[in-house]
Amino acid sequence: MFQTYEEALHWIHSRLRLGIKPGLMRMEWMMEKLNHPERRIKCIHIGGTNGKGSTVTYLRSILEHAGFQTGTFTSPYIEQFNERISLNGAPIADEEVVELANRIYPLSVELEATELGGPSEFEIITAMAIYYFAEVHPVDIVIFEVGLGGRFDSTNVIHPLLSIITNIGLDHTQFLGNSYEEIAFEKAGIIKKEKSIISAVKQPEAREVIVKRARELEAPIYLLNEDFSIKDHKSVESGEVFSWQCKNLELKDAAITMFGKHQTENAALAIMAANLLEQEHGIQIQEKDIREGLKAAFWPGRFEMVKQNPVLILDGAHNEEGITALTNELTKRYHDKKIKIIFSALADKKLDKMIEKLDKTANEITFVSFDYPRASTTEALYSLSSSKKKYMQDDWKDAITNEYMLLDENEILVVTGSLYFISQVRHFLRESTL
Structure with a gap:
């Protein structure tokens, strides 16, 4: 026992x-x-x-x-x-x-x-x-x-x-x-x-x-x-x-x-x-x-604005429907901003259409992986993207820190993908000095 x-x-x-x-x-x-x-x-x-x-x-x-x-x-x-x-x-x-x-x-x-x-x-x-x-x-x-x-x-x-x-x-x-x-x-x-x-x-x-x-x-x-x-x-x-x-x-x-x-x-x-x-x-x-x-009512990780100056949003968009809702909202609310996205997902999801939608919305997109048995590799995600400004980063914590620190007032950062990923990100942000 x-x-x-x-x-x-x-x-x-x-x-x-x-x-x-x-x-x-x-x-x-x-x-x-x-x-x-x-x-x-x-x-x-x-x-x-x-x-x-x-x-x-x-x-x-x-x-x-x-x-x-x-x-x-x-x-x-x-x-x-x-x-x-x-x-x-x-x-x-x-x-x-x-x-x-x-x-x-x-x-x-x-x-x-x-x-x-x-x-x-x-x-x-x-x-x-x-x-x-x-x-x-x-x-x-x-x-x-x-x-x-x-x-x-x-x-x-x-x-x-x-x-x-x-x-x-x-x-x-x-x-x-x-x-x-x-x-x-x-x-x-x-x-x-x-x-x-x-x-x-x-x-x-x-x-x-x-x-x-x-x-x-x-x-x-x-x-x-x-x-x-x-x-x-x-x-x-x-x-x-x-x-x-x-x-x-x-x-x-x-x-x-x-x-x-x-x-x-x-x-x-x-x-x-x-x-x-x-x-x-x-x-x-x-x-x-x-x-x-x-x-x-509040539910964490759903279009959650964790920082406002500049804007940092977390969203557990883990399938095509979730990505559609996210991109629609970003386009409506932040049409006048440059949108930077950091994305990670599980390998067993239908990732091609998800990434296609993100490519159309993001001015820049960075792909990362995270510590979870079913997580997709960074390379696999990157290969599915047709964005002209796509990047890979080995360490997602560094990716978030660096991207956020370099944001100007006309840019927002969105971290999205698997809810398991968003869970780890929220824990990191709570402990970090960002």
């Missing part, structure tokens, strides 16, 4: 060697051994390609402002592992991680000896989160973010009050399929019988798959731009302002401090969820709770 936080963390991360193991049988086995904690929590399930973390944050902040103790399970973490299991936005304590690891470890050993094989890292962390919110620190409501896909994701053992699918993109195609329809089918796996589903999916073919699955399960479905909508959106210096409308309710001039049109869509999903929680489950949420919750 584990005596220290470091020992517990080492064991959890050692399970990464097993890779991704889709399927629910191992989770169901562990839930039965734990006396089904997943049945004793009120929860919401959020899946999708992009925007999951932001939608979790908006909804959590709304529920907190309404006076509810709210747990969250998210991935990956940005600054410390404990963030993945948080209570009212605060990561659980190191001692609690040790307690949870000691509870799950014997089950992992027992499971390893069965034909199912041992649990993956993500399955262990999911089991820890479910057990924590059911047994160690019960809360009013928990929001679970899907790890990968939905149908066979380890979080899909929960019984949510409602589910949300943010959007669909061509990511993790080696696991989820190569078309929007195939990926939508996997995401739609979180829809539960007679439980409401909310979605911002845009592609008609993907939307059709989700609607069909909802009808099969007699689940009420609420679609952005059909059942609820965003009106009068405008970007302001502090973020975005928009009005939200559904059949029986209108919220005028809601403000968020996260940047980008895509963030208004994530916020709109959270407003719809709050509305349904009150209508269908009697969870009392007032208009002021929604307004204050939206305004207070």
Whole structure:
């Protein structure tokens, strides 16, 4: 058994060697051994390609402002592992991680000896989160973010009050399929019988798959731009302002401090969820709770302006949809500035189209690698770029430091790519004298 936080963390991360193991049988086995904690929590399930973390944050902040103790399970973490299991936005304590690891470890050993094989890292962390919110620190409501896909994701053992699918993109195609329809089918796996589903999916073919699955399960479905909508959106210096409308309710001039049109869509999903929680489950949420919750919501590493003079932005744009949102926002907000970009990504992503979009936006682009097993090499990234001003740098810390120190008032620096990379960058910036 584990005596220290470091020992517990080492064991959890050692399970990464097993890779991704889709399927629910191992989770169901562990839930039965734990006396089904997943049945004793009120929860919401959020899946999708992009925007999951932001939608979790908006909804959590709304529920907190309404006076509810709210747990969250998210991935990956940005600054410390404990963030993945948080209570009212605060990561659980190191001692609690040790307690949870000691509870799950014997089950992992027992499971390893069965034909199912041992649990993956993500399955262990999911089991820890479910057990924590059911047994160690019960809360009013928990929001679970899907790890990968939905149908066979380890979080899909929960019984949510409602589910949300943010959007669909061509990511993790080696696991989820190569078309929007195939990926939508996997995401739609979180829809539960007679439980409401909310979605911002845009592609008609993907939307059709989700609607069909909802009808099969007699689940009420609420679609952005059909059942609820965003009106009068405008970007302001502090973020975005928009009005939200559904059949029986209108919220005028809601403000968020996260940047980008895509963030208004994530916020709109959270407003719809709050509305349904009150209508269908009697969870009392007032208009002021929604307004204050939206305004207070913050999710690190999403178009995060970490320095203003000159501007330094971090953005975890880790797939084509994320890069599109980033480049759109940069073009809109900084069309009069010279944009310098530092980029690193995982090798298993579809990198060519991502880099093509960055090339069109950046006046200069520098490619780096970072310490992570799946990180792409600098040379591989560089070779995909057609920019006339492209560079390679061996040390990403030097690249950021040197680029930032040389910025003038007409230039901005954007560090983007994998969320694992952005996590390391945030830690570096917190410790540096930049």
